[in-house]
Every structure is written in structure tokens, then in C-alpha cells.
Amino acid sequence: MNAPVVLGLLGSIGTLIFLFELLRRRHLREKYAVLWITVSVTALVLAAVPGLLKGLSDLLGVxxxxxxxxxxxxxxxxxxxxxxxxxxxxxxxxxxxxxxxxxxxxxxxxxxxxxxxxxx
Structure with missing residues (x-):
């Protein structure tokens, strides 16, 4: 694994852990957590499958x-x-x-x- 993939995986997993801790302590409301958990899971998927972002950008013409x-x-x-x-x-x-x-x-x-x- 190269450094950007590892960094992306660690960052998204760390963010998920942080979000669940905020939810557990009731510092973050559920309606906001859904948005940020979705973002973190998307980042996790994009970090785990690096070719997915390239394919998506090609599909959209970016x-x-x-x-x-x-x-x-x-x-x-x-x-x-x-x-x-x-x-x-x-x-x-x-x-x-x-x-x-x-x-x-x-x-x-x-x-x-x-x-x-x-x-x-």
C-alpha cells in the first residue's frame, strides 16, 4: 500500500471513531452525524479502492x-x-x-x- 492510501484509510477510520465517540457522549446530534458518517464512509471507500475516484472522474469528465x-x-x-x-x-x-x-x-x-x- 502506498502512503496516500494508508493516510486516507487512517484518516477516515479515525474520523469514524471520533464521530461515534461524539455521538456516545451526546455532543453531536444524530441528524448531523448521518451526514458526517456518510462522508467518512465515502472517504473510506475511496481510500480503499483508489481506482474508483479515477473512474468516477473519467465518467464525469473531470x-x-x-x-x-x-x-x-x-x-x-x-x-x-x-x-x-x-x-x-x-x-x-x-x-x-x-x-x-x-x-x-x-x-x-x-x-x-x-x-x-x-x-x-
Whole structure:
């Protein structure tokens, strides 16, 4: 085995172990883990079968196989960023709604406690 194949295998196996450890400790949610496990398994397959990337790049008409890897990685990161932006926007809206609800509940509580106090 040559060095790039060994490095690819070790890197993808190490990433899988790291992902499973993050899942075990509940530091990574399952919906995000599916994406990264898929990426790691794909990297493992491409590292184990180096001719597969060359064949895929020939099929798609890409001159240099590493350019295909970089393009796919860029596409993956773009999609992950869009998905995270969507989630952040949704969470910001939810946080604003909850803050407004808390403010209304506090106002209601203050009004109720002020009406029950005897005049001085």
C-alpha cells in the first residue's frame, strides 16, 4: 500500500471513531452525524479502492481526480452551511417568540401582584 492510501484509510477510520465517540457522549446530534458518517464512509471507500475516484472522474469528465474531490467537498460544505443558516434562523425566531411570551407572563404577574397589595 502506498502512503496516500494508508493516510486516507487512517484518516477516515479515525474520523469514524471520533464521530461515534461524539455521538456516545451526546455532543453531536444524530441528524448531523448521518451526514458526517456518510462522508467518512465515502472517504473510506475511496481510500480503499483508489481506482474508483479515477473512474468516477473519467465518467464525469473531470481531468484531475483531486479536483473532483475538492469540488464535492466544497459542495458538501456549502450545503451544510445553508442547512445551518436555516436552523439558526429558525432558532432565532423561536427565541424571540419565547422572550415575548416571557415578557407578557411577567407583565401579567406584575399586574396581578400589584392589584393584590393593600394600599399604603
Amino acid at each position: 481531468e484531475v481526480p483531486s479536483n473532483l474531490v475538492f469540488f464535492l467537498a466544497l459542495l458538501l460544505l456549502l450545503l451544510a452551511t445553508i442547512q445551518h443558516s436555516f436552523e439558526v434562523g429558525r432558532l432565532e425566531e423561536r427565541t424571540r417568540t419565547l422572550a415575548e411570551e416571557i415578557a407578557l407572563l411577567r407583565l401579567d404577574l406584575e399586574q396581578r401582584t400589584n392589584t393584590r397589595q393593600p394600599p399604603e
